[in-house]
Amino acid sequence: MSVLHAVFAPGFFSNGPVQAALVMGAVVALVCAPVGVLAVLRGQAFAGHAFADITSTGGSAAVLLGISPVLGFAASAAAGAASMEGLGARQRGDRDLVTGTVLGGALGLSALLLYLSTTRQGTSGATVSVLFGSIFAVSAANWPWVLSLGLPALAVVAAAYRPLLLGSVSPELAAARGVRARLVSAMYLGALAASVALSALTIGAVLSTALLVGPAAAALGLSSRPGRAMAWAGAIAVVSVWAGIVLAYDSYSWPPVGRGWPVSFFVVALVTAFYAVSRAGVRRRPRRQPAGRGS
Amino acid sequence: MPDPTLPAPATPTGAAPAGALPIGAVPTGADAGRRTTPPGQRLPVLDVEGLGVRLGGRQVLSDVSFHLCQGEVAGLIGSNGAGKTTLLRAVLGLTPVSAGHVSVAGSRGRRPPVGYVPQKVVLDPDLPIRARDLVQLGQDGHRWGLPWPSAAKRAATEELLAGVGALHLADARVGQLSGGELQRVLVAHALAGGPRLLLLDEPLANLDLRSARDTVALLDCIARQQGIAVLMSTHDVNPLMGVMDRVVYLAGGRAATGPTADVVRSDVLSSLYGHHVDVLHAHGRVIVSIGDDAHRDDGCDAVPASAGVLADEPEPSRSGWR
Amino acid sequence: MLSGLFSAFMLHSWEATSVVAVAAGVVGFFVVLRGSTFAAHAIPQGAFTGAAAAALLGTSTLLGAGVFSFLAVGALARWGRRGRHDVVTALVLVIMLATGSLFLSVGSQYAQQTFSLLFGEPLAVSSAYLWPTVGLAAACTGLVLVSYRRLLLTSAAPELAGAGGVSPAAVNFWFLLAIGAATTLALPVVGALLVFSLMIGPPAAARSLTARPGVALGLSVLLALVTTWAALVGAYWSNWPLGFFVGVAAVLWYLLGRGAKAWGHRPRTAPAVGSSR
Ligand SMILES: Nc1ncnc2c1ncn2[C@@H]1O[C@H](COP(=O)(O)OP(=O)(O)OP(=O)(O)O)[C@@H](O)[C@H]1O
Ligand SMILES: [Mg+2]
Numbered sequence: 094m095s096v097l098h099a100v101f102a103p104g105f106f107s108n109g110p111v112q113a114a115l116v117m118g119a120v121v122a123l124v125c126a127p128v129g130v131l132a133v134l135r136g137q138a139f140a141g142h143a144f145a146d147i148t149s150t151g152g153s154a155a156v157l158l159g160i161s162p163v164l165g166f167a168a169s170a171a172a173g174a175a176s177m178e179g180l181g182a183r184q185r186g187d188r189d190l191v192t193g194t195v196l197g198g199a200l201g202l203s204a205l206l207l208y209l210s211t212t213r214q215g216t217s218g219a220t221v222s223v224l225f226g227s228i229f230a231v232s233a234a235n236w237p238w239v240l241s242l243g244l245p246a247l248a249v250v251a252a253a254y255r256p257l258l259l260g261s262v263s264p265e266l267a268a269a270r271g272v273r274a275r276l277v278s279a280m281y282l283g284a285l286a287a288s289v290a291l292s293a294l295t296i297g298a299v300l301s302t303a304l305l306v307g308p309a310a311a312a313l314g315l316s317s318r319p320g321r322a323m324a325w326a327g328a329i330a331v332v333s334v335w336a337g338i339v340l341a342y343d344s345y346s347w348p349p350v351g352r353g354w355p356v357s358f359f360v361v362a363l364v365t366a367f368y369a370v371s372r373a374g375v376r377r378r379p380r381r382q383p384a385g386r387g388s
Numbered sequence: 389m390p391d392p393t394l395p396a397p398a399t400p401t402g403a404a405p406a407g408a409l410p411i412g413a414v415p416t417g418a419d420a421g422r423r424t425t426p427p428g429q430r431l432p433v434l435d436v437e438g439l440g441v442r443l444g445g446r447q448v449l450s451d452v453s454f455h456l457c458q459g460e461v462a463g464l465i466g467s468n469g470a471g472k473t474t475l476l477r478a479v480l481g482l483t484p485v486s487a488g489h490v491s492v493a494g495s496r497g498r499r500p501p502v503g504y505v506p507q508k509v510v511l512d513p514d515l516p517i518r519a520r521d522l523v524q525l526g527q528d529g530h531r532w533g534l535p536w537p538s539a540a541k542r543a544a545t546e547e548l549l550a551g552v553g554a555l556h557l558a559d560a561r562v563g564q565l566s567g568g569e570l571q572r573v574l575v576a577h578a579l580a581g582g583p584r585l586l587l588l589d590e591p592l593a594n595l596d597l598r599s600a601r602d603t604v605a606l607l608d609c610i611a612r613q614q615g616i617a618v619l620m621s622t623h624d625v626n627p628l629m630g631v632m633d634r635v636v637y638l639a640g641g642r643a644a645t646g647p648t649a650d651v652v653r654s655d656v657l658s659s660l661y662g663h664h665v666d667v668l669h670a671h672g673r674v675i676v677s678i679g680d681d682a683h684r685d686d687g688c689d690a691v692p693a694s695a696g697v698l699a700d701e702p703e704p705s706r707s708g709w710r
Numbered sequence: 711m712l713s714g715l716f717s718a719f720m721l722h723s724w725e726a727t728s729v730v731a732v733a734a735g736v737v738g739f740f741v742v743l744r745g746s747t748f749a750a751h752a753i754p755q756g757a758f759t760g761a762a763a764a765a766l767l768g769t770s771t772l773l774g775a776g777v778f779s780f781l782a783v784g785a786l787a788r789w790g791r792r793g794r795h796d797v798v799t800a801l802v803l804v805i806m807l808a809t810g811s812l813f814l815s816v817g818s819q820y821a822q823q824t825f826s827l828l829f830g831e832p833l834a835v836s837s838a839y840l841w842p843t844v845g846l847a848a849a850c851t852g853l854v855l856v857s858y859r860r861l862l863l864t865s866a867a868p869e870l871a872g873a874g875g876v877s878p879a880a881v882n883f884w885f886l887l888a889i890g891a892a893t894t895l896a897l898p899v900v901g902a903l904l905v906f907s908l909m910i911g912p913p914a915a916a917r918s919l920t921a922r923p924g925v926a927l928g929l930s931v932l933l934a935l936v937t938t939w940a941a942l943v944g945a946y947w948s949n950w951p952l953g954f955f956v957g958v959a960a961v962l963w964y965l966l967g968r969g970a971k972a973w974g975h976r977p978r979t980a981p982a983v984g985s986s987r
Contacts, residue, residue, distance in 0.1 A: 198907075204954045258521075266577070307800075357808045361804045365805060
């Protein structure tokens with residue numbers, strides 16, 4: 094019992110914001126996992142990160158305009174995905190350039206918004222808090238948005254599962270098999286934008302990138318089957334988020350007492366640890382298990 | 389969908405149209421007459437007529453015509469940059485054609501299943517996809533929705549892998565296979581869609597002599613037993629000499645096509661290159677040697693190892709063997 | 711109004727932005743060539759962490775930024791050797807940001823100074839800053855120019871470079887270090903978030919305008935200078951942050967490059983190979 098008390102500080106389970114954070118964190122982690130595995134396989138981690146900053150810009154613009162931040166997140170996700178697709182580069186190398194260009198435009202806008210909000214309203218709070226976010230600020234009113242961003246993203250991954258996998262092996266094989274590559278990649282970009290908008294909105298831009306990329310990359314070493322890799326990624330993400338919340342709650346009693354350490358720090362540390370352990374395990378293992386020849 | 393793993397002997401039904409071959413319609417050589425059924429009586433699978441392709445403002449292929457029938461093995465021969473990959477991609481519909489047309493199995497509208505093994509597939513070693521998953525994706529990789537595992541699918545996949553001698557690799561990650569192993573798995577992937585036409589781009593490029601011979605034998609067997617037309621590119625004619633029914637010889641953007649013995653001939657190749665070309669037969673091997681500067685094309689050993697001589701000599705005239 | 715643009719006070723800004731532009735143009739050319747956009751975006755975030763650490767410890771902001779940029783470079787070079795580059799880059803990026811937010815929340819300092827580093831304040835560049843800037847710019851430009859051919863070779867064909875006795879990993883490390891140096895010196899001017907825009911916009915246009923690497927490099931520097939000068943004028947005139955103009959300019963340069971490429975690909979009367987006979 095005392096051990097339990099040492100891990101879960103008193104009042105942990107009865108705390109309303111903590112409960113909401115636990116549930117919301119798990120939901121976001123489970124949406125990000127399959128989308129993230131595909132992002133890593135397709136080499137679109139940069140785009141995944143870019144959407145976090147782009148949608149945060151949308152969120153702070155909405156704050157400045159006095160409309161719902163959620164609307165800002167969703168609209169900027171759509172605009173970001175559309176402009177990346179519109180400028181779309183055919184080669185993989187150029188894709189990062191397009192992503193960077195769109196991201197740079199969004200960050201430039203973000204700089205302007207920060208300036209405007211500090212000169213008009215005398216505070217940089219909105220932009221900054223949007224950029225870093227806090228999982229404890231999740232409110233129950235966000236539920237409809239969580240569903241309307243998360244479910245379509247998962248639906249796209251389920252619908253285009255096989256074309257996406259084949260395309261991640263080789264775009265050429267997919268094209269030869271009759272996959273409509275442009276349609277499928279545009280659909281996936283939309284799903285990526287939606288799931289990142291969801292996570293940036295609920296847990297902040299930093300955590301959104303960490304949860305999208307870290308668990309997915311760690312999971313690749315844990316299973317040689319695509320579905321199982323996604324399941325592993327989900328499990329790692331949920332465990333990281335929950336443990337991060339527990340530690341952040343505990344950290345209120347750590348020095349400097351009463352300030353609390355950010356959740357994002359703990360979650361990022363855990364996700365990185367999972368990745369490092371998984372990579373070390375891959376390196377330790379023989380290249381391929383010798384299978385019974387001619388079985 | 390016909391089960392691709394069952395041997396489906398090529399039974400000629402009705403009178404197939406006699407193909408308008410640019411060069412010699414009747415097989416005459418010993419190699420070309422190898423088949424029990426003469427090519428003229430088989431169903432045509434691939435028909436390319438007057439094909440032209442422009443890439444980056446350059447005419448890469450012009451006026452290429454040939455056809456391919458059920459169960460035939462054809463070699464797509466040409467030096468580096470001759471347009472072999474471009475031609476295969478044009479047949480697949482992945483590269484837009486600027487002239488002529490390509491029709492597969494008689495249909496010009498809907499895309500019929502064509503198996504394709506690309507020239508180079510670079511895979512990340514941590515890709516969480518096993519050989520059996522890749523073969524499975526060859527069957528249903530274009531379908532929407534989540535896949536449902538079934539015993540029948542599993543059996544079909546394993547049968548395909550066994551067919552290419554790669555059953556023992558079924559559970560290995562595709563990114564960790566060696567070049568030759570991956571090649572076999574990719575052939576199984578290509579066959580999984582039940583194609584009537586199989587295109588392979590440089591399937592022998594990364595293989596040692598024995599694996600190359602095995603691969604050629606395997607492809608020959610697939611063509612013969614399942615009645616699939618096989619078109620494979622290579623820059624060297626020799627490994628295919630025993631099994632090849634037909635040759636598409638690319639040089640300078642143009643093509644000489646026809647039964648093997650009719651194309652790999654001194655007079656035909658000479659007119660294609662615009663040089664005198666010798667075709668030498670020695671110990672079952674065919675050596676193609678080109679024109680006046682043949683000694684330069686064969687390699688360095690024909691040239692005296694003296695820098696002064698090299699520097700004084702004029703640039704060799706352009707030939708197909710660059 | 712614009713007469714103040716060339717006042718003695720603004721002279722430092724002109725000099726500093728020009729120096730930054732030259733360094734960004736040179737380094738950025740290889741950022742685009744090597745497809746290192748994500749790394750160029752991630753390394754400056756180390757500067758944010760460094761600034762937060764400096765605020766916590768009460769040391770120089772620029773020193774903190776430099777140290778943490780260097781740490782980011784080291785992590786990228788070390789972990790990026792195995793595994794996927796973009797994954798490693800993303801992880802380094804979030805570690806930097808999360809550590810930075812930890813420093814901010816643990817420290818009691820006012821965060822404004824740290825955040826100003828994210829977006830830059832070019833109009834407040836002091837003369838004391840100028841000489842370190844020039845030195846750092848000379849160092850990173852020199853680093854890139856000295857390894858010019860190796861960078862070209864390893865960008866075009868890594869496996870070829872490995873065979874030629876050039877270690878792609880070492881070249882990559884030095885290159886990332888050059889990005890880190892260019893980042894640190896550009897920080898006070900453009901801000902950590904938009905340094906990479908200055909690095910990718912001009913070269914993206916330059917490489918579409920010419921196929922010759924040397925000319926493209928020169929053009930990239932020229933366009934970077936034009937970008938920063940225009941941004942400086944815009945920032946002075948509107949009082950808006952310089953980063954905004956840089957971000958927008960990068961989008962415009964990219965579009966210009968695409969346009970130039972499309973123009974160049976119109977069907978021309980190019981001699982068709984092999985059809986001469
Ligand atoms: N996308 C492209 N744009 C412009 N030119 C191209 C393009 N793709 C290929 N080419 C050119 O077309 C020609 C034929 O290329 P292709 O890849 O078909 O050659 P190949 O016969 O397959 O050669 P290899 O044996 O080296 O594989 C080459 O000269 C090549 O430079
Ligand atoms: Mg080729």
